[in-house]
Each structure stands twice: as C-alpha cells, then as structure tokens.
Amino acid sequence: MTGHKGKNTPGLRMQYVLMLSVLMLAAAFQAAAAVDTSQYSMELMWEFQPDSDGITCADISPDTTKIAAAGGSYVYMLGRDGGIIWEKNTDERINDIATAIDGRYTVFVTQNGYVYRFNNEGTRVFMKAISGSTLIATAITEDGKTEFAGADFFPVYMLDADGNLVWKQGFSGVLKGMAASDSGDVVAAINGDGSLFAYYKTGSPRWSKSHNYKTTCVDVSANGAVIAVGLDNGDVIRYDADSGEEIFRDNLPFVPSSVSLSERGADMAVSGENSATVYYYSVDFRNFEPITVKTGSFVKSVKLSKSANNMAVVSTAGKLSYYYRYSPNFVQPTASVTPVPKVSVQANVLEIESEPKGAQVLIDNKIVGITPLTLTDVAEGQHTLLIRLQGYQDWERQFSLGGGSNVKIAAELIPLQQDEFPWIPVIIGIIAVIAVVAYIIWRRNRVDYNYLF
Structure with a gap:
C-alpha cells in the first residue's frame, strides 16, 4: 500500500517564511516607534494690521528675530513680538519682500520695476530700476550679500550687495514665482505654462521640468536640498534640487497658491486659492499627516521659518498673523517636583529669559512671545507665567506686578525624561519569527510514516 505524496516546494515555502518574518519584525518596530509619537499644533502669537494699506507680503529672517512685511507703498520691520522696529513709505507699490539674518538687510521689489535695499536701521542702501516690466518676486541670501529679483515678463536677475547686475536668465512664458536657497546656490523659477526651472548661483541651468498642469507657486529649502512646486490640479x-528627481507628492483639496519649506525641506506649509486654511506638513507626523490652521479669511501667502517653529500668514484682508508651533503633550510638573513660589515685586518692565532660548511664553494662558522677551504692557496685579519648549518640562511661576521697577525672570528648563526603548514588542516579534522558522524547518525535515506503507 502506498500513500500519495504531495509536491514539495521548499523554495516557495521559504519565501513565505521570509515574507512573514519581515512583516512581523516591521510590525514590532512600528509598535515600538508608536510608543513615543509627537503631536504638534500651531498657536497664534500675534497679529499685525497697519492703519495704512493692508499687508500683502512678509518674510521671516533666518534666525527668526525679525519679520519684514510690506503693504501698499509701506515697508515694516517687526520684532519677534510683533512690535514695529522701523517703517518707511516708498511711494511705490511693493510686490514682494525678503530679509537677511537678523534683518541686517531687507530687499523688496515694486510694480514699476525697482529694487530697493534697506539696512537694519531702515536706511535706504540703494534703489535701482532693473526692468522695464513689473517685478513680482525677490529673495536674498542669508548673509545679505546677494539678492534675486524676478520680472513678470522675461528674466530672473541676480544682483550683488551694491545693486550691480551679476546675471540675468530668461525663459519662455510669464514668470509666476521665484525662490532661492540661503546661500543662493539654488535658484528656482516657474512660468504659468507648467514649467519649473532650476539654476546654479552662476546663472547656468541645473535642470527643468514640464508638468501637465499649470505651476502656481514655488519655494527652495534654506539648505538648497529641496525645491517644491504647486500645480493647479492640487498637487505639491x-x-x-541636485538631480531633479521627485521626492514626495501631496494632493490638496485646493489649488496651492503659496508654498514654503523649512531648512531641509522636510516641513512644508501650503495655502490655497480662495481658502482660509494653511496646511502644515511635518516629518513629526506619521505618514506626513498635516495639521491645519484656520485664519478666518482667505490666505494670500505663507512663510515658514527655517526651524519650522514659526509661520507668517498674510491674508487677503491685509492682516499678518504670526504662529508658533508647540506640542500640547508636555508633561506638566507637579508641585512637589517644581514648586510654584509667589514673587511679589513692584515693576512695570518684565524681562523673561530661558535656557535654552526660543521657548514659548504665556502669561495668564495667553501667548505673548518667545524667549528672550521684554514686556512693558503687562497689567498690574497677580499673573501666571508659563514657559514651554519642545522636549522640556513646562516651567510655571506666579508673580505680581506693580510699578516703578524692572523685573527679570530666568527659567532653567529641565529636559523631559526620554522613554526607554520598548523592547517588549520587539522581543515578542523576534520570538514569533523564530517560532515560525522552527516550525517550517520541522515540517520540512519530519518523516511521514504513512508514506512507508
């Protein structure tokens, strides 16, 4: 009597084992990574809307200490608290603005084809006509030594610190947008026909792309690694930037009208035509899930800081809104760990510092700025001060203000305890893989005695 022996396919069986093993390990590591997933939100810090013409464009300095804004013929230099440092009337309609580190130089372009450069005191360095047509876009290097300007018809220009023309590069179609990296080594421009052009700092072409849809907006990451472009089908x-290869593609529920990248291009803010929503994408979100910021009116443009912790939003209503990114999942220290002493002082000037710097400051649950910060408009009486920074414990104090003296508060922020690596799900996954492999090996090597008779 003989039994029927089935077909033995060890190669296929081992493929199943390998596939199952990989899936189990991936699931284990995903479970481990999911234990500590950060979540963020954008909170409004302040808003600025001048009595004259409303704001139409804005830029954040690379170190986030200054915010340059323009509206109508007026240009404004603002501090990180939204206060005006200086303002000027140019008697020309301003179309775009850019500022260098710490606001040392600010450039803007006008409807009549002029390029302006101002220093950090608001003094004009030069004013030059470089185009017979309207200038619609500008950019400046981080050190302020080089600037770029784009005209609606024909070229992109590069100028030195004295306003001398270094090169100009033309292309077919009408310029729709232009951007440059902090070093100026990467320059990108788009026309209204769906084309994207990338250039070196020398003006020579890097590469170009043609799309089946019209291009609507463009930006270059500060480090020059990434170029982002929006299309009128909703894609970004x-x-x-070096190879021209596509890295990532997002599809939005609107036509993107403005896009801004962080320093490395991993974080991205996008606004859309006839939309009051800014989509903010971050690598801190699993699968690049965005958060949204509702502005209350249609968004004209958006600008993200290099660190991606700050965002300037200009609305069609002429208002500049400045946001700060923070994590709501901070661990609130208990009174036993972080006591809350009451400081009774008489003061009308409040200076707040933190170590490290750049922490968000809230007084009576209202965002007032980021450290270091000096305030002169805090009302007399009892107040609650809260200082928070991603990766650190919240720092909270009670204080009271009177009048006649200056008060300085310094916060030494304590890092959060980092969770240990969650070995349990990883170990379980490894054990499961070993068990599956052992079972298959046993199945392959065992003797079925039914086949012997």
Whole structure:
C-alpha cells in the first residue's frame, strides 16, 4: 500500500517564511516607534494690521528675530513680538519682500520695476530700476550679500550687495514665482505654462521640468536640498534640487497658491486659492499627516521659518498673523517636583529669559512671545507665567506686578525624561519569527510514516 505524496516546494515555502518574518519584525518596530509619537499644533502669537494699506507680503529672517512685511507703498520691520522696529513709505507699490539674518538687510521689489535695499536701521542702501516690466518676486541670501529679483515678463536677475547686475536668465512664458536657497546656490523659477526651472548661483541651468498642469507657486529649502512646486490640479511636488528627481507628492483639496519649506525641506506649509486654511506638513507626523490652521479669511501667502517653529500668514484682508508651533503633550510638573513660589515685586518692565532660548511664553494662558522677551504692557496685579519648549518640562511661576521697577525672570528648563526603548514588542516579534522558522524547518525535515506503507 502506498500513500500519495504531495509536491514539495521548499523554495516557495521559504519565501513565505521570509515574507512573514519581515512583516512581523516591521510590525514590532512600528509598535515600538508608536510608543513615543509627537503631536504638534500651531498657536497664534500675534497679529499685525497697519492703519495704512493692508499687508500683502512678509518674510521671516533666518534666525527668526525679525519679520519684514510690506503693504501698499509701506515697508515694516517687526520684532519677534510683533512690535514695529522701523517703517518707511516708498511711494511705490511693493510686490514682494525678503530679509537677511537678523534683518541686517531687507530687499523688496515694486510694480514699476525697482529694487530697493534697506539696512537694519531702515536706511535706504540703494534703489535701482532693473526692468522695464513689473517685478513680482525677490529673495536674498542669508548673509545679505546677494539678492534675486524676478520680472513678470522675461528674466530672473541676480544682483550683488551694491545693486550691480551679476546675471540675468530668461525663459519662455510669464514668470509666476521665484525662490532661492540661503546661500543662493539654488535658484528656482516657474512660468504659468507648467514649467519649473532650476539654476546654479552662476546663472547656468541645473535642470527643468514640464508638468501637465499649470505651476502656481514655488519655494527652495534654506539648505538648497529641496525645491517644491504647486500645480493647479492640487498637487505639491518636492524635487531633489541636485538631480531633479521627485521626492514626495501631496494632493490638496485646493489649488496651492503659496508654498514654503523649512531648512531641509522636510516641513512644508501650503495655502490655497480662495481658502482660509494653511496646511502644515511635518516629518513629526506619521505618514506626513498635516495639521491645519484656520485664519478666518482667505490666505494670500505663507512663510515658514527655517526651524519650522514659526509661520507668517498674510491674508487677503491685509492682516499678518504670526504662529508658533508647540506640542500640547508636555508633561506638566507637579508641585512637589517644581514648586510654584509667589514673587511679589513692584515693576512695570518684565524681562523673561530661558535656557535654552526660543521657548514659548504665556502669561495668564495667553501667548505673548518667545524667549528672550521684554514686556512693558503687562497689567498690574497677580499673573501666571508659563514657559514651554519642545522636549522640556513646562516651567510655571506666579508673580505680581506693580510699578516703578524692572523685573527679570530666568527659567532653567529641565529636559523631559526620554522613554526607554520598548523592547517588549520587539522581543515578542523576534520570538514569533523564530517560532515560525522552527516550525517550517520541522515540517520540512519530519518523516511521514504513512508514506512507508
């Protein structure tokens, strides 16, 4: 008597084992990573809307200490608390503005084809006509030594610190947008026909792309690694600036009208035509899930800081709104760990510092700025001060203000305890893989005695 022996396919069986093993390990590591997933939100710090013409464009300095804004013929230099440092009337309609580190130089372009450069005191360095047509876009290097300007018809210009023309590069179609990296080594421009052009600092072409849809907006990451472009089908594509290869593609529920990248291009803010929503994408969100910021009116443009912790939003109503990114999942220290002493002092000037710097400051649950910060408009009486920074414990104190003296509060922030690596799900996954492999090996090597008779 003989039994029927089935077909033995060890190669296929081992493929199943390998596939199952990989899936189990991936699930284990995903479970481990999911234990500590950060969540963020954008909170409004302040808003600025001048009595004259409303704001139409804005830029954040690379170190986030200054915010340059323009509206109508007026240009404003603001501090990180939203206060005006200086303002000027140019008697020309301003179309775009950019500022260098710490606001040392600010450039803007006008409807009549002029390029302006101002220093950090608001003094004009030069004013030059470089185009017979309207200038619609500008950019400046981090050190302020080089600037770029784009005209609606024909070229992109590069100027030195004295306003001398270094090169100009033309292309077919009408310029729709232009951007440059902090070093100026990567320059990108788009026309209204769906084309994207990338250039070196020398003006020579890097590469170009043609799309089946019209291009609507463009930006370059500060480090020059990524170029982002928006299309009128709702796509926003991020390209590798060196190779021109597509890195990532997002599809939005509106036509993107403004896009802004963080320093490395991993974080991205996008606004859309006839939309009051800004979509903010971050690598801190699993699968690049965005958070949204509702502005209350249609958004004209958006600008993200290099660190991605700050965002300037200009609305069609002429208002500049400044946001700060923070994590709501901070661990609130208990009174036994962080006591809350009451400081009774008489003061009308309040200075707040933190170590490290750049922490968010709230007084009576209202965001008032980021450290270091000096306030002169805090009302007399009892107040609650809260200082928070991603990765650190919240720092909270009670204080009271009177009048006649200056008060300085310094906060030494304590890092959060980092969770240990969650070995349990990883170990379980490894054990499961070993068990599956052992079972398959046993199945392959065992003797079925039914086949012997």
